[in-house]
Amino acid sequence: xxxxxxxxxxxxxxxxxxxxxxxxxxxxxxxxxxxxxxxxxxxxxxxxxxxxxxxxxxxxxxxxxxxxxxxxxxxxxxxxxxxxxxxxxxxxxxxxxxxxxxxxxxxxxxxxxxxxxxxxxxxxxxxxxxxxxxxxxxxxxxxxxxxxxxxxxxxxxxxxxxxxxxxxxxxxxxxxxxxxxxxxxxxxxxxxxxxxxxxxxxxxxxxxxxxxxxxxxxxxxxxxxxxxxxxxxxxxxxxxxxxxxxxxxxxxxxxxxxxxxxxxxxxxxxxxxxxxxxxxxxxxxxxxxxxxxxxxxxxxxxxxx
Amino acid sequence: xxxxxxxxxxxxxxxxxxxxxxxxxxxxxxxxxxxxxxxxxxxxxxxxxxxxxxxxxxxxxxxxxxxxxxxxxxxxxxxxxxxxxxxxxxxxxxxxxxxxxxxxxxxxxxxxxxxxxxxxxxxxxxxxxxxxxxxxxxxxxxxxxxxxxxxxxxxxxxxxxxxxxxxxxxxxxxxxxxxxxxxxxxxxxxxxxxxxxxxxxxxxxxxxxxxxxxxxxxxxxxxxxxx
Numbered sequence: 001x002x003x004x005x006x007x008x009x010x011x012x013x014x015x016x017x018x019x020x021x022x023x024x025x026x027x028x029x030x031x032x033x034x035x036x037x038x039x040x041x042x043x044x045x046x047x048x049x050x051x052x053x054x055x056x057x058x059x060x061x062x063x064x065x066x067x068x069x070x071x072x073x074x075x076x077x078x079x080x081x082x083x084x085x086x087x088x089x090x091x092x093x094x095x096x097x098x099x100x101x102x103x104x105x106x107x108x109x110x111x112x113x114x115x116x117x118x119x120x121x122x123x124x125x126x127x128x129x130x131x132x133x134x135x136x137x138x139x140x141x142x143x144x145x146x147x148x149x150x151x152x153x154x155x156x157x158x159x160x161x162x163x164x165x166x167x168x169x170x171x172x173x174x175x176x177x178x179x180x181x182x183x184x185x186x187x188x189x190x191x192x193x194x195x196x197x198x199x200x201x202x203x204x205x206x207x208x209x210x211x212x213x214x215x216x217x218x219x220x221x222x223x224x225x226x227x228x229x230x231x232x233x234x235x236x237x238x239x240x241x242x243x244x245x246x247x248x249x250x251x252x253x254x255x256x257x258x259x260x261x262x263x264x265x266x267x268x269x270x271x272x273x274x275x276x277x278x279x280x281x282x283x284x285x286x287x288x289x290x291x292x293x294x295x296x297x298x299x300x301x302x303x304x305x
Numbered sequence: 306x307x308x309x310x311x312x313x314x315x316x317x318x319x320x321x322x323x324x325x326x327x328x329x330x331x332x333x334x335x336x337x338x339x340x341x342x343x344x345x346x347x348x349x350x351x352x353x354x355x356x357x358x359x360x361x362x363x364x365x366x367x368x369x370x371x372x373x374x375x376x377x378x379x380x381x382x383x384x385x386x387x388x389x390x391x392x393x394x395x396x397x398x399x400x401x402x403x404x405x406x407x408x409x410x411x412x413x414x415x416x417x418x419x420x421x422x423x424x425x426x427x428x429x430x431x432x433x434x435x436x437x438x439x440x441x442x443x444x445x446x447x448x449x450x451x452x453x454x455x456x457x458x459x460x461x462x463x464x465x466x467x468x469x470x471x472x473x474x475x476x477x478x479x480x481x482x483x484x485x486x487x488x489x490x491x492x493x494x495x496x497x498x499x500x501x502x503x504x505x506x507x508x509x510x511x512x513x514x515x516x517x518x519x520x521x522x523x524x525x526x527x528x529x530x531x532x
Contacts, residue, residue, distance in 0.1 A: 125460045172463030
């Protein structure tokens, strides 16, 4: 089993996290297959929380399964669907079941998902959720009441290094760090020069930064993300590289794997930040290949359990 | 000036609301729904025609100057016979107007519009929500721009990851409130306000449904009345 993520953060070695999305429904076969494939190859596995506001099996259940399979889970928790009572209660539950890490997110708007008529909650925001984790760690809830038994989780957050304009994003980034974020997993970065400039700012904060890498599977996907996903900017050179595969999907995927591996290797060799967070979005089976190509894969680390 | 912004329900929905009623009295409003073109003189006449084509009998129509004002509604008492002859009063005024009217006469009221928000007319036919009456004003820290009303998620601590070139991911025509707040605070040299962690909102600030009774004498002292 990988070491506790907080210890990994303190180890100073180059970290790798990845993510898996729970299924739409009750068939956990594919999800568990991906967890088993990845749990010993990465430092931690994020479990997404109704990503893009699409209703799925809960992240809490998914994170529990990651732990049960011997992995190190990062529970993604958004403020979209739960008020402060429910968020705190789920954190208490997670803590008692061995989930030690939580990624505090505001959450996508309900209006972009598959239950568009639902009400978005947003009783707290991501910075306030981080502060809530810290409050629970201090032995109290947000109502100021004493908790019986201890509580501890390692809290993380996200940041978008390529947001335009960047200044308001940086202020919120600093607020999240001040509210107790021990690590950040960034939105996808493709232009490492821009990322380097972001890191000049980020390095001043006492938090570990894991650069987000989204696997590109085709030129079409890259163009779609440029047009539709805020904070993502895939440079033309990379789109051209993907497009050189023509209509051969397998070849385009190979190009995407190469691009991701190249970025990870460069980030590591140049010491740009403390690690990477690899998002394969449905192509989790190629994550080991990407890591191997980046010189990170290799044999799984020995398990202690 | 703030207005209650309304949108007319589709005719099919209005007919469902009217149910078995065959005789209908129609009430509009000379203020907000006239401006929104949902319940002015012209819209009330058009609705009477439309319901007539559906075979309903219109016992009368009225467009009081301010449909939420009890004094204005007193004018309708002159048409009491026509109203009481109806099996339903179709109200092309906001929820304030419909409820004021419903409390006044025994005939059931049926809304012909949906009340969207309390907003401001930014230009001819363009309305925007700028205050949500949240009972805990944060404008001092946000450059006078309200994130509760103007940010889609009502966030208090800065933009989410869905902002793009100063626009909101939910609607690319919609400004990102936090980009506007940042720009204004920057111009004012007050970005320290944005760097403060805003605590979660206190929803006890007003117990819904809101009620307020000003005690005699309190106005002179400017004390906050008990909510």
